[in-house]
Amino acid sequence: xxxxxxxxxxxxxxxxxxxxxxxxxxLVQVPSVLGDEEGAQVVVERRLRELGFxxxxxxxxxxxxxxxxxxxxxxxxxAGRRCLIGELPGAGEGVIAxxxxxxxxxxxxxxxxxxxxxxxxxxxxxxxxRGAVDMKGGIAAMLLxxxxxxxxxxxxxxxxxxxxxxxxxxGNGAIAAQLAGPRADVALIAEPSGGNVTLAGVGVIxxxxxxxxxSGHALSSDLRRNPIDEAYHVIGALRELERELNAxxxxxxxxxxxxxxxxxxxxxxxxxxxxxxxxxxxDVRLGxxxxxxPAEAQxxxxxxxxxxxxxxxxxFRGQRAEGYAFDAGTPFVRLLRSCHEELHGVPAIVDxxxxxxxxxxxxxxxxxxxxxxxxxxxxxxxxxDEYVELASIKDVATVMALVLRRWRxxxxx
Amino acid sequence: xxxxxxxxxxxxxxxxxxxxxxxxxxLVQVPSVLGDEEGAQVVVERRLRELGFxxxxxxxxxxxxxxxxxxxxxxxxxAGRRCLIGELPGAGEGVIAxxxxxxxxxxxxxxxxxxxxxxxxxxxxxxxxRGAVDMKGGIAAMLLxxxxxxxxxxxxxxxxxxxxxxxxxxGNGAIAAQLAGPRADVALIAEPSGGNVTLAGVGVIxxxxxxxxxSGHALSSDLRRNPIDEAYHVIGALRELERELNAxxxxxxxxxxxxxxxxxxxxxxxxxxxxxxxxxxxDVRLGxxxxxxPAEAQxxxxxxxxxxxxxxxxxFRGQRAEGYAFDAGTPFVRLLRSCHEELHGVPAIVDxxxxxxxxxxxxxxxxxxxxxxxxxxxxxxxxxDEYVELASIKDVATVMALVLRRWRxxxxx
Numbered sequence: 122x123x124x125x126x127x128x129x130x131x132x133x134x135x136x137x138x139x140x141x142x143x144x145x146x147x148l149v150q151v152p153s154v155l156g157d158e159e160g161a162q163v164v165v166e167r168r169l170r171e172l173g174f175x176x177x178x179x180x181x182x183x184x185x186x187x188x189x190x191x192x193x194x195x196x197x198x199x200a201g202r203r204c205l206i207g208e209l210p211g212a213g214e215g216v217i218a219x220x221x222x223x224x225x226x227x228x229x230x231x232x233x234x235x236x237x238x239x240x241x242x243x244x245x246x247x248x249x250x251r252g253a254v255d256m257k258g259g260i261a262a263m264l265l266x267x268x269x270x271x272x273x274x275x276x277x278x279x280x281x282x283x284x285x286x287x288x289x290x291x292g293n294g295a296i297a298a299q300l301a302g303p304r305a306d307v308a309l310i311a312e313p314s315g316g317n318v319t320l321a322g323v324g325v326i327x328x329x330x331x332x333x334x335x336s337g338h339a340l341s342s343d344l345r346r347n348p349i350d351e352a353y354h355v356i357g358a359l360r361e362l363e364r365e366l367n368a369x370x371x372x373x374x375x376x377x378x379x380x381x382x383x384x385x386x387x388x389x390x391x392x393x394x395x396x397x398x399x400x401x402x403x404d405v406r407l408g409x410x411x412x413x414x415p416a417e418a419q420x421x422x423x424x425x426x427x428x429x430x431x432x433x434x435x436x437f438r439g440q441r442a443e444g445y446a447f448d449a450g451t452p453f454v455r456l457l458r459s460c461h462e463e464l465h466g467v468p469a470i471v472d473x474x475x476x477x478x479x480x481x482x483x484x485x486x487x488x489x490x491x492x493x494x495x496x497x498x499x500x501x502x503x504x505x506d507e508y509v510e511l512a513s514i515k516d517v518a519t520v521m522a523l524v525l526r527r528w529r530x531x532x533x534x
Numbered sequence: 535x536x537x538x539x540x541x542x543x544x545x546x547x548x549x550x551x552x553x554x555x556x557x558x559x560x561l562v563q564v565p566s567v568l569g570d571e572e573g574a575q576v577v578v579e580r581r582l583r584e585l586g587f588x589x590x591x592x593x594x595x596x597x598x599x600x601x602x603x604x605x606x607x608x609x610x611x612x613a614g615r616r617c618l619i620g621e622l623p624g625a626g627e628g629v630i631a632x633x634x635x636x637x638x639x640x641x642x643x644x645x646x647x648x649x650x651x652x653x654x655x656x657x658x659x660x661x662x663x664r665g666a667v668d669m670k671g672g673i674a675a676m677l678l679x680x681x682x683x684x685x686x687x688x689x690x691x692x693x694x695x696x697x698x699x700x701x702x703x704x705g706n707g708a709i710a711a712q713l714a715g716p717r718a719d720v721a722l723i724a725e726p727s728g729g730n731v732t733l734a735g736v737g738v739i740x741x742x743x744x745x746x747x748x749s750g751h752a753l754s755s756d757l758r759r760n761p762i763d764e765a766y767h768v769i770g771a772l773r774e775l776e777r778e779l780n781a782x783x784x785x786x787x788x789x790x791x792x793x794x795x796x797x798x799x800x801x802x803x804x805x806x807x808x809x810x811x812x813x814x815x816x817d818v819r820l821g822x823x824x825x826x827x828p829a830e831a832q833x834x835x836x837x838x839x840x841x842x843x844x845x846x847x848x849x850f851r852g853q854r855a856e857g858y859a860f861d862a863g864t865p866f867v868r869l870l871r872s873c874h875e876e877l878h879g880v881p882a883i884v885d886x887x888x889x890x891x892x893x894x895x896x897x898x899x900x901x902x903x904x905x906x907x908x909x910x911x912x913x914x915x916x917x918x919d920e921y922v923e924l925a926s927i928k929d930v931a932t933v934m935a936l937v938l939r940r941w942r943x944x945x946x947x
Contacts, residue, residue: 132869141702148917208651211552226806226808226809227805227806227809229749229805229813230746230749230811230812230813233746233748233749233812233813244612246913255751273791284912289806289808290807313559318654325808326772326809327807327808333643333646335646335917335918336643336790336916336918337641337914337915337917338668338889338915338917339738339795339797339799339819339821339889339914339916340795340887340888340889340915341888342795342796342797342798342823343795347798349769349798349801350798353766356762360793377758382752382756384596384752384755384807384808384809384810385760385762385763385804385810385811386752386804386805386806386807386809386810386811386815387803387804387807387811388762388801388802388803388804389801389803389804390800390801390802390804391642391643391798391799391800391801392799392800393639393640393702393799393800393817393916394740394796394797394799394800394817394818394819394852394853395639395702395738395797395819395853395889395916396639396797396799396916396917397742397797397798397799397916397917398643398798398799398800399642399643399917400642400643400919401647401650401801404804404806405807406752406807406808406860408752408753420740425766440808441792467834474750474753475753475754476752476808484613500752501750502750503749503750503751503752503806503808503809503810503812504748504749504751504809504812505748505749507810532880
């Protein structure tokens with residue numbers, strides 16, 4: 122029966138694949154960067170309704186989020202920026218959440234791209250564009266999985282589809298969706314995992330560090346400290362902190378090379394060649410071990426910065442993400458792995474990521490009986506010429522459809 | 535007679551000083567940054583006409599400027615951005631040019647200021663604001679000098695007042711004014727010299743250096759070169775070039791400590807904490823010896839950058855200024871020094887600046903029989919809380935008025 126079901130699911134996915142790619146193209150063509158996510162939500166909402174979901178909208182509530190320690194620190198207000206909660210009742214007990222973020226990061230510098238970043242150009246089985254694999258390809262895969270699974274008969278469990286914002290910066294969209302909607306028993310996120318089952322992510326904090334100097338004429342630039350130099354000094358100190366963190370990895374990341382990465386994301390200073398700037402703004406992201414509290418990571422970062430540059434101002438904004446590791450042996454993850462093996466004939470690779478995802482909220486903030494990232498293959502996420510392998514969307518959708526057709530809560534879940 | 539004339543000039547300056555400060559306040563309140571100079575020109579034009587000048591307007595001609603090796607490399611087109619040439623015929627032969635630039639540099643970051651940068655706040659004999667001393671205080675001093683000198687009778691030589699743009703970035707306004715107006719026999723610029731007679735300036739070039747990297751997700755930031763790091767690498771190499779230049783100073787700057795300064799004016803890169811940026815734009819300004827051709831300085835800068843970072847793009851824009859040194863012994867400069875000594879009772883200090891000014895064009899591009907910077911006292915030019923000492927405007931105006939009343943071309947000039 123299982124072979125039969127796989128064959129049926131494959132056919133159902135195949136039949137809907139072209140429409141799914143069209144949806145993906147439409148999604149990629151919407152530049153849904155931070156603060157401008159609504160255009161993508163409109164596309165997802167339309168599709169959810171077509172699939173028979175009851176859809177509710179929820180704007181994240183900054184005041185309520187601020188009371189949740191796992192929340193991120195918003196850069197923008199939330200008015201007019203909704204998340205969607207789609208609900209498709211199942212025949213029996215249990216709630217399986219599929220979660221996808223519609224926000225994408227900036228495509229700048231666009232001159233590095235070979236195709237327009239929002240062009241959704243298809244070439245040699247790949248679709249190129251900002252968000253193609255992170256994670257609009259995953260959204261297309263999840264919606265395709267739902268449609269294919271549903272086409273073969275009622276699903277055993279209720280499917281909750283969470284279309285969220287701000288995965289890339291705070292995770293607050295995912296929290297808001299979980300707060301407002303039915304709580305998930307298990308969860309899948311089709312973040313780009315290359316078809317692996319990704320169960321762990323490092324802790325991540327982001328910070329803006331402001332170095333203030335004395336602005337003045339180039340003719341006396343040797344008499345004062347340039348905040349750009351000060352920024353480099355701070356970067357050097359943070360690299361030392363990065364080395365310290367990597368010297369003592371947590372158990373989950375013990376075998377991963379250099380798991381906790383400092384990223385210097387932005388540095389902006391000055392506006393005139395013959396003026397020494399008065400200020401430099403440095404945006405950094407620091408990975409850190411599972412088990413280290415974000416507040417502790419923030420304290421270490423702040424202490425490092427202040428030791429290097431006593432007058433530096435450290436502002437934590439954006440990510441305040443605890444590292445996480447889900448169990449590969451829960452019934453839900455075992456089901457996912459077995460469905461993967463059923464399609465591919467080889468075991469799923471269970472791995473970790475040197476990044477964070479919204480999956481973390483399904484561990485402690487809203488505990489589940491199992492959760493995983495499982496998504497398409499692609500490359501250059503956050504970079505120029507980001508793409509998704511279209512065939513991998515088909516594979517992910519097939520495996521997910523099998524999961525949707527089969528998952529039922531265990532007794533006691 | 536000289537004492538009498540000094541007494542008369544002092545009285546004439548004193549009588550008009552309050553109005554002069556009002557004019558300065560009005561000028562400082564106009565944010566005449568690059569591209570937005572017209573508001574200040576309107577103020578200067580009105581005053582020139584009140585003083586009896588015939589005033590012409592001239593827009594710099596980029597094509598014609600490009601043929602002049604001493605010109606700078608424009609960042610903006612010149613349409614709607616005029617220079618003024620005021621002419622006040624003298625009783626006899628000779629043309630003395632007074633030159634003042636109305637452009638100011640950006641006041642950012644404005645939060646470093648104690649008073650609004652365009653507030654022109656007066657406190658304890660100082661007037662604060664962007665451009666207060668660089669060089670709207672000098673403009674006020676020159677216009678006051680003209681009015682005071684003229685009030686005591688016709689002037690022997692024709693006074694040409696050049697109100698120019700882009701001193702801060704190309705010098706092209708000064709070239710355009712000289713091209714369009716009567717050629718000066720001698721010239722004064724009331725750049726902030728602290729009451730000294732400043733006769734020399736270093737060579738200055740400015741450049742934008744673009745470092746291109748591979749943008750991508752923070753989770754793989756260890757796999758690629760961050761262009762911010764590349765920028766620091768380039769800065770380090772340029773500091774080495776700076777050291778080399780300072781190891782072999784020209785004769786004019788032999789006794790000046792560290793005459794040729796590298797200034798890192800701006801660095802802009804990235805827009806997302808968890809993305810490695812794809813590009814960094816670095817704006818630098820390099821001082822270099824008198825006698826070194828700007829093209830040679832550019833070649834050395836470019837070679838240094840390329841040796842450090844082979845894929846870096848170097849774009850020369852803005853300053854392409856040859857170093858210059860005027861003779862302290864010309865009759866005109868001796869006259870200026872003697873008028874200074876007559877007022878102050880001590881000899882004028884003849885000095886040099888580790889910067890450039892439009893004075894350089896009065897040496898080779900439009901040769902004169904003598905030229906000097908001689909202007910008010912102040913501090914923090916290009917910085918926060920820039921100010922001019924109001925009393926110094928009075929002193930400079932008094933000395934300049936004496937010069938205007940006395941200068942006649944030597945035979946053969």
